[in-house]
Amino acid sequence: MKKGYLMGIAAVSAMFLFAGQAGAKWGGGACCADKTQGKMHDRMAKKLNLTETQKAELEKIMQEKRGEMESLHSQMEAIHEKYDGKLVSILTDDQKKKFSEMKEKREKKMGKCKEKCEMKKK
Numbered sequence: 001m002k003k004g005y006l007m008g009i010a011a012v013s014a015m016f017l018f019a020g021q022a023g024a025k026w027g028g029g030a031c032c033a034d035k036t037q038g039k040m041h042d043r044m045a046k047k048l049n050l051t052e053t054q055k056a057e058l059e060k061i062m063q064e065k066r067g068e069m070e071s072l073h074s075q076m077e078a079i080h081e082k083y084d085g086k087l088v089s090i091l092t093d094d095q096k097k098k099f100s101e102m103k104e105k106r107e108k109k110m111g112k113c114k115e116k117c118e119m120k121k122k
Contacts, residue, residue: 037062
């Protein structure tokens with residue numbers, strides 16, 4: 001019983017991780033990933049017929065995971081900045097300008113996705 005329970009938690013964790021990555025990768029961003037994860041959490045609890053105790057334990061586990069994931073996200077942003085700096089150091093002035101424009105366009109698109117998600121939450 002305990003082994004099956006742990007396997008279920010591991011599977012759920014993988015689903016949540018994928019949902020977060022998919023949200024970010026396909027334009028949903030972190031805020032939409034949170035919404036998606038909430039829906040998946042509810043669906044999974046229903047399909048696995050989790051008890052109230054299991055649901056509460058799952059929520060604690062997911063909160064802990066979210067904290068670690070947020071920390072990793074911050075680390076990833078720092079790594080991106082570090083290597084963007086290294087990349088810029090090898091570019092010509094024209095390439096630097098184009099790279100800057102590409103980065104601004106990506107950030108603007110990500111901002112629009114976050115705005116869209118916030119509107120959906122209301």
